[in-house]
Amino acid sequence: MAKAESDLRSILDGGFDPQKFPWYEPELIEVPEPAKSLLEKYSKIPPGQEVEHVKKVRDRAFAVVFDGVPSENLYASDLRQDFYDIGYDLFNDHDHLKAQFIVADIFDDNSDIVKKLTNKIDIVNAASFFHLFNWDQQLLVAKRLVGLLQDKPGSLLIGRQIGLVNPPPPEDKEAAGKHYRHDPATWKKFWDQVGAETGTKWEVETRMEKWAGADKMMKDYHEGMDTFKLRFSVRRL
Numbered sequence: 485m486a487k488a489e490s491d492l493r494s495i496l497d498g499g500f501d502p503q504k505f506p507w508y509e510p511e512l513i514e515v516p517e518p519a520k521s522l523l524e525k526y527s528k529i530p531p532g533q534e535v536e537h538v539k540k541v542r543d544r545a546f547a548v549v550f551d552g553v554p555s556e557n558l559y560a561s562d563l564r565q566d567f568y569d570i571g572y573d574l575f576n577d578h579d580h581l582k583a584q585f586i587v588a589d590i591f592d593d594n595s596d597i598v599k600k601l602t603n604k605i606d607i608v609n610a611a612s613f614f615h616l617f618n619w620d621q622q623l624l625v626a627k628r629l630v631g632l633l634q635d636k637p638g639s640l641l642i643g644r645q646i647g648l649v650n651p652p653p654p655e656d657k658e659a660a661g662k663h664y665r666h667d668p669a670t671w672k673k674f675w676d677q678v679g680a681e682t683g684t685k686w687e688v689e690t691r692m693e694k695w696a697g698a699d700k701m702m703k704d705y706h707e708g709m710d711t712f713k714l715r716f717s718v719r720r721l
């Protein structure tokens with residue numbers, strides 16, 4: 485089992501000892517932007533108390549809230565309800581966040597997200613998600629997202645994931661492995677394939693970012709592999 489996977493299993497099974505994880509920063513000194521402003525302005529955590537607040541919640545898990553649109557227009561989906569509940573604690577918004585959380589397996593053709601959201605979504609944010617899967621599974625994920633997005637030009641997928649310098653060719657199944665990490669070229673090739681298989685066309689933009697700030701730990705976590713943060717937007721033409 486890959487280290488990241490065994491770490492995740494240990495967390496989910498309740499055996500989470502944060503000190504064992506290289507990306508855990510025991511001496512959290514500051515909350516970097518934009519999280520700091522988000523906690524102050526959105527979560528109403530008094531200025532100066534963000535670090536204390538994050539420390540209080542983070543040992544249970546991590547969560548992300550996307551802001552900027554009325555929360556009743558937001559949907560989020562994950563396999564596990566727990567992550568949402570912890571997110572409420574972190575962002576202090578249980579009483580006013582109106583986003584709808586839908587527990588679903590992305591591969592399930594009969595899930596509630598398929599039933600409720602097919603062709604309804606303007607923008608999908610897929611953060612640290614595609615890289616969980618191999619190339620063929622990622623194709624299924626992409627097709628699911630294409631099906632959730634509105635069936636028209638302008639529909640948009642944004643996100644980020646772990647990128648790899650010189651990824652193996654996807655045809656080499658053994659080298660490509662269980663968790664395919666793209667560079668900008670393979671991500672573009674991937675979306676060309678998604679387009680060909682779904683009768684759609686996609687404009688792909690990418691940005692390669694070095695690990696920085698608290699993310700620097702990710703570099704060591706990936707055991708010396710030449711990884712980077714791959715940010716992307718994929719827009720339907």
Ligand SMILES: C[S@@+](CC[C@H](N)C(=O)[O-])C[C@H]1O[C@@H](n2cnc3c(N)ncnc32)[C@H](O)[C@@H]1O
Pocket residue numbers: 546547548561562563564567588589590591610611612613616
């Ligand atoms: C690395 S986390 C990323 C979480 C969040 N998007 C972020 O950026 O912090 C990956 C998430 O994918 C979820 N996940 C894994 N397999 C899934 C599946 N088959 N369907 C839906 N969600 C899945 C996990 O439960 C986990 O919350």
